[in-house]
Amino acid sequence: MTGGIGSARxxxxxxxxxxxxxxxxxxxxxxxxxxxxxxxxxLVVAKNSSGxxxxxxxxxxxxxxxxxPDLPPPVSR
Numbered sequence: 001m002t003g004g005i006g007s008a009r010x011x012x013x014x015x016x017x018x019x020x021x022x023x024x025x026x027x028x029x030x031x032x033x034x035x036x037x038x039x040x041x042x043l044v045v046a047k048n049s050s051g052x053x054x055x056x057x058x059x060x061x062x063x064x065x066x067x068x069p070d071l072p073p074p075v076s077r
Contacts, residue, residue, distance in 0.1 A: 033075060038064065 042064055049055035059065040063074035 038075065 045058050049058055060067050066073045
């Protein structure tokens, strides 16, 4: 039976395996995100928050906004 994690990978004709599973990110990669990724993350949090205070708290905890208005958010481009 086929399936599971390995099913997302495909072997090309030259023996190289490719697929949709991304490689593991390092700690230094955690702060390198695109503007689209930041925007998408903020939208997901906004859609799933229960109110404005909940939204602010979640965005702050995730590093998507700064708790100090003078500083940029921890996660930025």
